[in-house]
Amino acid sequence: MEKKWFTISVYSENNVGLLNRISGIFLKRHINIESLNVSKSEIEGVSKFTVVVYTTEDWTRKIVMQIEKQIEVIKAFYHTDEETIYQESALFKIGSHLLFDERQIQNIIKDSHAQIVTVSREFFVLAKTGKREEIEEMYRLLKPYGIMQFVRSGRITVTKAEMKISSLLAAMEK
Secondary structure (H helix, E strand, O other), rough: OOOEEEEEEEEHHHHHHHHHHHHHHHHHHHOOOOEEEEEEEEOOEEEEEEEEEOOOHHHHHHHHHHHHOOOOEEEEEEEEHHHEEEEEEEEEEEEHHHHHHHHHHHHHHHHOOOOOEEEOOOOEEEEEEEEEEEEHHHHHHHHHOOEEEEEEEOOOEEOOOOOOOHHHHHHHHO
């Protein structure tokens, strides 16, 4: 089986230690977590873990089955990139003198559809939202000018198809 990108969505109660147990499932199988995000979900009192991995579908299916065995986990799903709409966000801190002295910096900002978040005497901060490749391209373009700080979020994603989690929870409440 060929390796490809998978997004695993885990709906759960938000209990201490769950993240550690979930990451242990990946560790045992020597599968690297490429991106991780945990947030409130569309369902009151339910958290959503979004985990991105690069592996085979067979391994992804096995991981999801193991995750679902955790007592706090309500349901876990996996999807390919083609089945989801996803974004990442990044912040770039750059020396302020470059904003005014290097015309190319202004072109990079404009061409990448980045936003200037703040400007001070010493630095300015750019925000970029997009696919991982778009953020990596902007990083590559800015690197020669000197990036003072850089941070990228984990992937956030929604599926193109309807997620059955809300109806599943409604059925469980009856």
